[in-house]
Amino acid sequence: MTNKNQPQENSFKNILEKIENNELVLRPKIYFRFKLLALIALIVIITIMSIFLSSFILFSLDASGHASLMSFGPSGWQVFFTLFPWKLFFIEIIFITLLEHLLRSFRFGYKIPVLYLFLGVITLMLISGVIVDQTPLHPKILQQADKEQLPPPFINLYKDVRKPPSNESGIFRGTIEKTDNLSFIVNLDNPKGRGTTTPVIVNLPEIKVGGGFISGDRVLIKGRLEEGYIKAIQIKKIKPF
Amino acid sequence: MDEHVSQSDEWIVGLIQKGETEKFGILMDRYNKKLSRYGRKFLSDKENIEDIVQDVFISTFQNINNFDPSLTFSSWIYRIAHNAFVNGLKKQQKNPLSLSNFDFDTLVSHLEYEDPILQEKEYEEMKKIVAVGLDQLKPKYKEVIILYYFEEFSYKKISDILQIPTGTVGIRVKRGREALKNIYEKNNIKTRYDQ
Numbered sequence: 353m354t355n356k357n358q359p360q361e362n363s364f365k366n367i368l369e370k371i372e373n374n375e376l377v378l379r380p381k382i383y384f385r386f387k388l389l390a391l392i393a394l395i396v397i398i399t400i401m402s403i404f405l406s407s408f409i410l411f412s413l414d415a416s417g418h419a420s421l422m423s424f425g426p427s428g429w430q431v432f433f434t435l436f437p438w439k440l441f442f443i444e445i446i447f448i449t450l451l452e453h454l455l456r457s458f459r460f461g462y463k464i465p466v467l468y469l470f471l472g473v474i475t476l477m478l479i480s481g482v483i484v485d486q487t488p489l490h491p492k493i494l495q496q497a498d499k500e501q502l503p504p505p506f507i508n509l510y511k512d513v514r515k516p517p518s519n520e521s522g523i524f525r526g527t528i529e530k531t532d533n534l535s536f537i538v539n540l541d542n543p544k545g546r547g548t549t550t551p552v553i554v555n556l557p558e559i560k561v562g563g564g565f566i567s568g569d570r571v572l573i574k575g576r577l578e579e580g581y582i583k584a585i586q587i588k589k590i591k592p593f
Numbered sequence: 594m595d596e597h598v599s600q601s602d603e604w605i606v607g608l609i610q611k612g613e614t615e616k617f618g619i620l621m622d623r624y625n626k627k628l629s630r631y632g633r634k635f636l637s638d639k640e641n642i643e644d645i646v647q648d649v650f651i652s653t654f655q656n657i658n659n660f661d662p663s664l665t666f667s668s669w670i671y672r673i674a675h676n677a678f679v680n681g682l683k684k685q686q687k688n689p690l691s692l693s694n695f696d697f698d699t700l701v702s703h704l705e706y707e708d709p710i711l712q713e714k715e716y717e718e719m720k721k722i723v724a725v726g727l728d729q730l731k732p733k734y735k736e737v738i739i740l741y742y743f744e745e746f747s748y749k750k751i752s753d754i755l756q757i758p759t760g761t762v763g764i765r766v767k768r769g770r771e772a773l774k775n776i777y778e779k780n781n782i783k784t785r786y787d788q
Contacts, residue, residue, distance in 0.1 A: 363647045364621050367654070371614050376654060378614065384659040459663065462756040 406481030
């Protein structure tokens with residue numbers, strides 16, 4: 353029996369000898385504290401990035417008027433899904449997954465079922481995103497982008513907010529210059545970004561327009577482009593930039 | 594070492610952290626057989642097991658300042674050992690991901706309690722029969738069955754060792770037990786309670 357356990361006993365003696373001779377030493381507490389701090393810092397950075405991104409997605413949908421597309425029925429939904437910032441959405445999902453994974457390093461994290469933790473992180477990021485979207489953060493950054501004072505990739509990100517749907521989609525975005533009962537004159541947004549194009553007349557034969565629209569309103573129009581006119585089917589007021 | 598019998602593992606860890614590093618020998622004495630026995634459930638090569646146990650002790654010693662006092666020392670050292678044995682198993686297997694495949698059991702919560710009546714009735718019986726059918730179980734059931742029936746850990750401690758929710762431990766023990774019974778039925782082996 354003694355012989356059978358001899359190699360293992362020797363290896364334990366070896367470990368104890370190494371401990372005694374300081375060849376095997378304890379990692380200092382500070383090492384683990386730094387490691388923990390680095391992990392917390394990483395979580396904080398990813399959380400900030402994730403909240404920024406989720407609030408930017410909400411801001412871009414709101415500011416571009418794309419969120420209103422859904423009220424235009426199936427064709428509006430189709431354009432909405434085409435214009436939805438999918439790339440940013442998938443980056444956000446990566447951030448959330450990463451965050452969920454990092455939180456599982458903590459005891460409270462692995463005690464919670466994966467799905468619940470994931471949904472919890474998504475909800476938290478969404479609520480934080482909505483709160484940040486209510487602040488002037490993104491409009492201010494958009495102004496910086498307009499002045500070309502932002503570094504890439506932020507400048508491109510914010511410039512994209514101003515891009516309207518393509519004319520082929522049957523959705524037009526612009527600012528009302530003049531109104532009467534049967535038509536509007538609308539300055540359509542420049543597809544290349546900031547500013548407007550030549551004003552177009554928007555005929556409104558198929559819809560009743562109440563007194564809700566005035567000059568200066570930003571609108572989203574669903575309609576057909578016919579010989580220089582837009583024959584509107586639906587029209588919706590959107591938030592000004 | 595007899596004078597240390599009444600001292601808890603956590604107490605000894607505290608002494609080591611304060612500089613009495615020679616006390617680590619007591620912990621090696623206490624866990625040597627347990628970890629080797631645990632390793633045998635994963636690996637068959639005795640030398641390999643001994644090497645891994647030695648590495649586990651070295652790693653435990655080096656990282657002892659990272660011991661989380663909210664856990665028990667046994668959960669903590671088994672966590673280190675579990676990872677080491679799983680890595681050892683991965684090196685042996687052709688499919689190294691077989692133990693870490695995504696598991697739907699961890700997705701949602703499961704209400705599973707350690708039923709003391711059921712435990713009393715089935716525990717000893719299961720302990721005897723699991724030894725035979727163990728190798729035929731899926732790894733995710735095998736590991737909880739080993740920890741529950743052989744190492745005699747509670748669901749809570751297994752949850753800390755495997756870093757999965759307690760409810761998931763419960764559901765895996767239950768499913769593992771059912772799977773073992775199926776294995777027995779297939780092989781036409783009757784347990785005492787079937788007779």
